[in-house]
Amino acid sequence: MMLRPLALTMGDPAGIGPELTVKAWRELKDKETPFFWIGDATLIEKAVPVKRISHPEEALSCFGEAVPVLHAPCAVPVTPGQPDIRNAGATIASIEQAVRSVLAGYASAVVTNPIAKHILAKAGFPHPGHTEFLAALCDVTGKEVMMLACPQLKVVLSSIHMPLRRAIETLSTDRIVEVALLTVHALKRDFGLECPRLAVAGLNPHAGEDGMMGTEEKTIIAPAVEQLRAAGVTVNGPMPPDTMFSAAARPHYDAAICLYHDQGLIPLKTLDMAGGVNVTLGLPIIRTSPDHGTAFDIACSVEQGHADASSLVAALLLAAEMAHQRFGVKT
Ligand SMILES: NC(=O)C1=CN([C@@H]2O[C@H](COP(=O)(O)OP(=O)(O)OC[C@H]3O[C@@H](n4cnc5c(N)ncnc54)[C@H](O)[C@@H]3O)[C@@H](O)[C@H]2O)C=CC1
Numbered sequence: 001m002m003l004r005p006l007a008l009t010m011g012d013p014a015g016i017g018p019e020l021t022v023k024a025w026r027e028l029k030d031k032e033t034p035f036f037w038i039g040d041a042t043l044i045e046k047a048v049p050v051k052r053i054s055h056p057e058e059a060l061s062c063f064g065e066a067v068p069v070l071h072a073p074c075a076v077p078v079t080p081g082q083p084d085i086r087n088a089g090a091t092i093a094s095i096e097q098a099v100r101s102v103l104a105g106y107a108s109a110v111v112t113n114p115i116a117k118h119i120l121a122k123a124g125f126p127h128p129g130h131t132e133f134l135a136a137l138c139d140v141t142g143k144e145v146m147m148l149a150c151p152q153l154k155v156v157l158s159s160i161h162m163p164l165r166r167a168i169e170t171l172s173t174d175r176i177v178e179v180a181l182l183t184v185h186a187l188k189r190d191f192g193l194e195c196p197r198l199a200v201a202g203l204n205p206h207a208g209e210d211g212m213m214g215t216e217e218k219t220i221i222a223p224a225v226e227q228l229r230a231a232g233v234t235v236n237g238p239m240p241p242d243t244m245f246s247a248a249a250r251p252h253y254d255a256a257i258c259l260y261h262d263q264g265l266i267p268l269k270t271l272d273m274a275g276g277v278n279v280t281l282g283l284p285i286i287r288t289s290p291d292h293g294t295a296f297d298i299a300c301s302v303e304q305g306h307a308d309a310s311s312l313v314a315a316l317l318l319a320a321e322m323a324h325q326r327f328g329v330k331t
């Protein structure tokens, strides 16, 4: 298998994505994690050497000297911190191009810079986020699962971008089992764990307190845990959600299956917002991203910005490591 670069998307051009890209390149340019950026070269070329390329393969030879860019121009000038729906087309096209590059075998993984979901929605984009869009581009809609990972914790969500009320209404034994089995598969294939251990969260206070404070643990979650055990999975649950993320509890499992978005993301981002990485499971391709958003409140010119690029760097390194695990080569 040939060495292949990572495909990094532009994200919302008015967010911190351009600044993070420059900082990530500076940090990684002397390491074996080449990437190319699919974005508007004019946003970064005053701050950093840029090599406009016409094919991903060109990224490998120039990455040490310049940011390789597949130039994808914005429709209107970009003002940092002020997103403009007229640039939504360029943001979306960048994601599509990244997926095409990986599916065609020219890049090893997609790494995305943050998008603003409400801005894309106003421009008519029908997907709630990258995760669902990537599943549609890969023709696996409904199979997508969100994992967030940092060195101390991995959380995997049984529902993603939906109102909390709907996440609870649609909770099912089948979905928990499906997400847990996918997690076991990913932990073995892409994270190198031989025998992954899972913890399934409860939904209610004290995991229902034997039915006193809610019945979903007995009717939905415990049956899922039983099915998983019958399938040979090492799993505990339903675990009381308020204690399962403690320092004492975390060493007993490799991933926590969480039942709604914030149940997993609050502990993870509280533990390590700078080092957290968002990973999409259930796709035929590898995709990671920083765990944070567009940070419009601090976005400014690439030269003057003070955004922390640690999460993007962690996302690039994790994508490279996952590709190494899956394909046996460094990116
Ligand atoms: N993967 C993605 O594309 C994601 C996109 N978003 C989008 O981002 C937009 C803004 O969301 P928010 O809830 O405000 O979250 P956010 O993560 O953009 O910002 C929350 C706070 O953290 C700060 N922050 C975030 N990243 C930072 C960094 N790298 N360095 C320094 N400070 C940083 C921001 O300045 C802000 O004060 C939303 O439209 C949301 O949809 C949010 C999460 C992930």
Ligand SMILES: NCC(=O)COP(=O)(O)O
Residues within 6 Å of the ligand: 128, 129, 130, 131, 132, 265, 278, 289, 291
């Ligand atoms: N909170 C995580 C998040 O919103 C990331 O969404 P996506 O754009 O990666 O689907």
